[in-house]
Amino acid sequence: MSVNRKYDAIVIGGATVTEEIFPGFKFTVCSYVVSLLKPNVIRELQLPKFGLELVPLESTFTPLEGDYLIRWADHDLTRRELYRHSPRDAEAYNRFGQTMSQIGMAVRPILNSIAPDPTKLGLSGARTLMDLGRHLRSLGADKFEQLAKLMTMSSADFLDEWFEFEPLKSTMSASGIIGTFMGPKSPGSAYVMLHHYMGDIDGVFRAWGFQRGGTGAVSMAIARSAEHFGAEIMTEAGVSTIITRNGRATGVALENGDEYEADVVVSGLDPKQTFLNLVDGADLPADFVQSVKNFRIRGSSGKVNLALDGLPDFTCLPGGGPHLGGAISISPDFDYIENAYDDAKHGSFSKRPYIDIVLPSVLDPDMAPHGKHVMSCFVQYAPYNINGGWNDAKREAFGDAVVDALACFAPNIRDIILHRQVLTPWDLEQTFGLTEGNIFHGELALQQLFFLRPVVKWADYRTPIKKLYQCGSGTHPGGGITGAPGEMAAKKILKEWR
Numbered sequence: 001m002s003v004n005r006k007y008d009a010i011v012i013g014g015a016t017v018t019e020e021i022f023p024g025f026k027f028t029v030c031s032y033v034v035s036l037l038k039p040n041v042i043r044e045l046q047l048p049k050f051g052l053e054l055v056p057l058e059s060t061f062t063p064l065e066g067d068y069l070i071r072w073a074d075h076d077l078t079r080r081e082l083y084r085h086s087p088r089d090a091e092a093y094n095r096f097g098q099t100m101s102q103i104g105m106a107v108r109p110i111l112n113s114i115a116p117d118p119t120k121l122g123l124s125g126a127r128t129l130m131d132l133g134r135h136l137r138s139l140g141a142d143k144f145e146q147l148a149k150l151m152t153m154s155s156a157d158f159l160d161e162w163f164e165f166e167p168l169k170s171t172m173s174a175s176g177i178i179g180t181f182m183g184p185k186s187p188g189s190a191y192v193m194l195h196h197y198m199g200d201i202d203g204v205f206r207a208w209g210f211q212r213g214g215t216g217a218v219s220m221a222i223a224r225s226a227e228h229f230g231a232e233i234m235t236e237a238g239v240s241t242i243i244t245r246n247g248r249a250t251g252v253a254l255e256n257g258d259e260y261e262a263d264v265v266v267s268g269l270d271p272k273q274t275f276l277n278l279v280d281g282a283d284l285p286a287d288f289v290q291s292v293k294n295f296r297i298r299g300s301s302g303k304v305n306l307a308l309d310g311l312p313d314f315t316c317l318p319g320g321g322p323h324l325g326g327a328i329s330i331s332p333d334f335d336y337i338e339n340a341y342d343d344a345k346h347g348s349f350s351k352r353p354y355i356d357i358v359l360p361s362v363l364d365p366d367m368a369p370h371g372k373h374v375m376s377c378f379v380q381y382a383p384y385n386i387n388g389g390w391n392d393a394k395r396e397a398f399g400d401a402v403v404d405a406l407a408c409f410a411p412n413i414r415d416i417i418l419h420r421q422v423l424t425p426w427d428l429e430q431t432f433g434l435t436e437g438n439i440f441h442g443e444l445a446l447q448q449l450f451f452l453r454p455v456v457k458w459a460d461y462r463t464p465i466k467k468l469y470q471c472g473s474g475t476h477p478g479g480g481i482t483g484a485p486g487e488m489a490a491k492k493i494l495k496e497w498r
């Protein structure tokens, strides 16, 4: 079957879009790598046929002063590299990987289950909890202990129990802070690390990949698949109100005044946008509204996308090479990241931020003109509630702080920047409708997961308004390019429809 090109001239996809912000340079504007996209969603939506093509990231490179750490997809290479820094860590790394895989596998069924209402367990809710119990029991006592620690500890404390080489621990801990307003030493950050451990690429557990054409090509593949299966997508069609009648959703009104009637309305926006902005509060119970207000959605991340005249040259590993074809992590030690968090805690962007870098044009040359490159820098921390509020000068100062932090490790960076795009959490809110710029539509904190996401008793995609459902990252199992909330919301709706 030929791929439908109807949407090629349109950018679809919220926080996954790829855009040619400067001629010839395609930026993965917000999200940049894929791992958590569910294999059954890929299969059922036939996404490869519609353009999904993931290129695995082969390494994570942490530049240091005078040295570096590289973890490779190839286990033996990583082991050899770790031996150079700490034979003890090289030995522990294998066991750690196995433990995290087994825990991830045991917990992963949660991602495939509609969260039960613990206050009113029906048959299917009880079955879900029993299934979960069975998976957890299969872990055995020692792994169960590790799981309990992951659910409660900070990523720094958890990793301290396993390893001694600081750059290894700090780089691994970084996945525990992504999208959260926590530092690596904050209790709860270990769980976020586990969340990022649960993905796979082509069945390779916890692998991350780059979508050819950027993550925007994932949303375009979904759009083409949706159209193939009969959906119609309208763009430039902001919804201003969800219309209700007698406690039941009956359609939507657009910002341009057009109204559409519907049997079912499904919102993919975050819970605050849906329930505090689009719905008439009089249709919702007061305690529900209060819970939505309490839902924590603090923005902490920014994005800096660079168009480059060449490749960055890292002092610790000069020249090109495979280390530029994977992730590059500016995370030399725990104190570096924790200090970055301290700045945010006190209302400033990090002077020396944690940066997660990918060079998309190294993985897919079509992302930039011949000989030039694009660099995607995901940055923490940039608090939404910055002292005095965000303005143009602060946005530029934040961009400068990122370039300065890069220049500590790759001094040529300043000379090769042709253009830059700087996105603060405020920009993420204004452009993509993400409340406070939170990348996951709400923090992945223990009190906001499973049957508590977004609100207890309403974690099964229903809402207090009949025929209004929710399906975005603010619902179980949370954010990332996963397809999971949408898939389970669809299942719930189909079940109720019948």
Ligand SMILES: Cc1cc2nc3c(=O)[nH]c(=O)nc-3n(C[C@H](O)[C@H](O)[C@H](O)COP(=O)(O)OP(=O)(O)OC[C@H]3O[C@@H](n4cnc5c(N)ncnc54)[C@H](O)[C@@H]3O)c2cc1C
Residues within 6 Å of the ligand: 013, 014, 015, 016, 029, 030, 031, 032, 033, 034, 035, 036, 237, 238, 239, 240, 268, 269, 273, 301, 302, 303, 378, 428, 431, 432, 433, 434, 438, 439, 440, 471, 472, 473, 479, 480, 481, 482
């Ligand atoms: C900076 C950043 C980096 C990220 N990096 C990664 C990554 O590398 N890997 C990963 O897996 N995930 C990443 N994420 C998270 C990932 O992008 C999101 O989890 C994913 O996009 C969620 O998809 P969604 O469709 O649920 O919501 P969204 O992508 O938020 O899409 C919601 C859509 O609704 C539209 N909208 C908002 N208000 C209205 C309205 N009133 N009417 C009509 N439409 C409206 C928005 O314009 C948007 O198109 C990142 C997110 C950000 C912001």
